Every structure is written in structure tokens, then in C-alpha cells.
Amino acid sequence: LKTVYVIESGQTSNDNDLQVTLDQRMTKNISRQGFYTWSKTIWIAYMANNTFPERI
Amino acid sequence: MVRPDFAVWLASSSVPSAGNEWQYPSNNQTYAIRQQYNKVASLATPHATDTSEVCRRCLAPYRYNFDPKNPRFTRPAGLVAMDANYKRPSSYQVNFGVQQQFGRSTAPSLSYVGSLTRELPLFFEHNYPSITSVIQQQTLLPILMIEGRFNPEALRAIRL
Numbered sequence: 001l002k003t004v005y006v007i008e009s010g011q012t013s014n015d016n017d018l019q020v021t022l023d024q025r026m027t028k029n030i031s032r033q034g035f036y037t038w039s040k041t042i043w044i045a046y047m048a049n050n051t052f053p054e055r056i
Numbered sequence: 057m058v059r060p061d062f063a064v065w066l067a068s069s070s071v072p073s074a075g076n077e078w079q080y081p082s083n084n085q086t087y088a089i090r091q092q093y094n095k096v097a098s099l100a101t102p103h104a105t106d107t108s109e110v111c112r113r114c115l116a117p118y119r120y121n122f123d124p125k126n127p128r129f130t131r132p133a134g135l136v137a138m139d140a141n142y143k144r145p146s147s148y149q150v151n152f153g154v155q156q157q158f159g160r161s162t163a164p165s166l167s168y169v170g171s172l173t174r175e176l177p178l179f180f181e182h183n184y185p186s187i188t189s190v191i192q193q194q195t196l197l198p199i200l201m202i203e204g205r206f207n208p209e210a211l212r213a214i215r216l
Binding site for chain 1: 142167176
């Protein structure tokens with residue numbers, strides 16, 4: 001056999017986002033908005049059996 | 057005035073990053089046998105034109121006519137199997153936020169969005185050498201490329 005793949009449940013991801021927004025109405029017809037977003041993603045692949053994984 | 061909001065979602069198996077794992081890589085259906093043809097003469101009929109690999113009288117894509125009295129195994133090029141402990145992928149998404157108005161014209165808000173995915177499928181190639189054996193022997197270089205893709209675990213082996 002050239003390749004022997006085994007599909008395992010070996011991946012986990014955590015995505016966390018925090019956004020701060022400021023709305024301000026300047027006049028009757030004009031308003032402005034500012035925002036800042038902090039984002040962090042961690043992707044984990046477990047190395048079961050010490051073999052090389054291929055992420056999909 | 058303070059205005060809070062929150063929501064929680066749970067999705068099972070329809071995780072965007074998981075895709076359709078049973079169709080990846082091409083034609084690697086679970087427990088299916090995939091044959092390899094090195095001398096493809098025509099993409100329209102890839103397994104029926106090269107007589108050196110496939111007999112003309114055989115029913116494509118098989119390499120021989122099946123005879124119940126003389127059964128033979130087809131040599132596969134690859135095999136994909138499911139792990140016995142495979143679990144269904146799931147995704148949890150949660151968000152909440154709060155907005156407070158100050159005066160008549162200013163309203164700051166703070167919002168959080170979290171997306172947690174669990175039990176995502178992962179393909180393991182069991183014919184490649186293990187990292188442990190590579191480190192112990194030390195005379196072997198870590199495999200930098202796997203099927204045309206850079207293998208980040210090679211750097212991990214070097215660092216260890």
C-alpha cells in the first residue's frame with residue numbers, strides 16, 4: 001500500500017473575539033462609529049501514535 | 057440605558073473547516089480501495105486505454121475478469137479507514153454584548169464572540185515514520201515535505 005490514512009477526531013480550535021464599539025451621533029443626520037476588534041484563534045492537532053498528520 | 061444581548065449556538069457535523077471528510081483526498085472513500093495508474097493515456101478513460109496496465113477485455117476499472125473459481129485480490133494504492141473512536145465534529149458558538157448610552161448622543165458597546173470546535177477530523181498517514189523514531193536515530197533528516205506540502209512537524213522534530 002502506498003498510503004494508509006486513518007481518520008481520527010484529532011483537531012480542536014478555539015476562536016475568541018472581543019470588540020469595542022463607540023457610536024456617536026453628531027448631528028440630526030450624521031453619526032460616526034469607531035470600533036476595535038481583538039481576535040485570537042488557537043488550532044490544536046493531536047499527534048496520536050506519533051505519526052504525521054494532514055490537516056483538512 | 058443599558059442594553060445587553062447574548063446568544064448560544066450548537067452545530068453538529070456542519071463545521072465549515074471540516075468539510076466533507078469522506079471525499080478527501082479524491083476518491084478516498086472510507087474503506088474503499090483506490091488504484092493507481094502510472095501510464096494514463098487518456099483522461100476520458102484513464103483505466104481502459106493502456107494495455108500494459110489493464111487488459112482490454114476486462115471490465116473497467118478492474119485489472120482482470122473475476123472468476124469465482126480463481127479469486128484474486130486487487131492491489132490497492134491507498135486505503136482510508138475510520139478510527140474506532142471517531143466522534144462527530146461539533147461547533148459551539150457564543151456571543152454576548154452590552155451597550156450603554158451616555159447622554160443623548162454617545163453609546164459605547166462591548167461584545168464578545170467565541171467559536172469553539174471539537175472533534176474535527178484529522179487524516180493520519182500510518183506509513184510515514186514516527187517522530188520518535190526520527191529523533192532517536194538522529195541520522196535521518198525529518199521529512200520536510202509530505203505529498204508536496206510543507207510539514208511543520210519537521211521543524212518540531214528539529215527543535216526537540
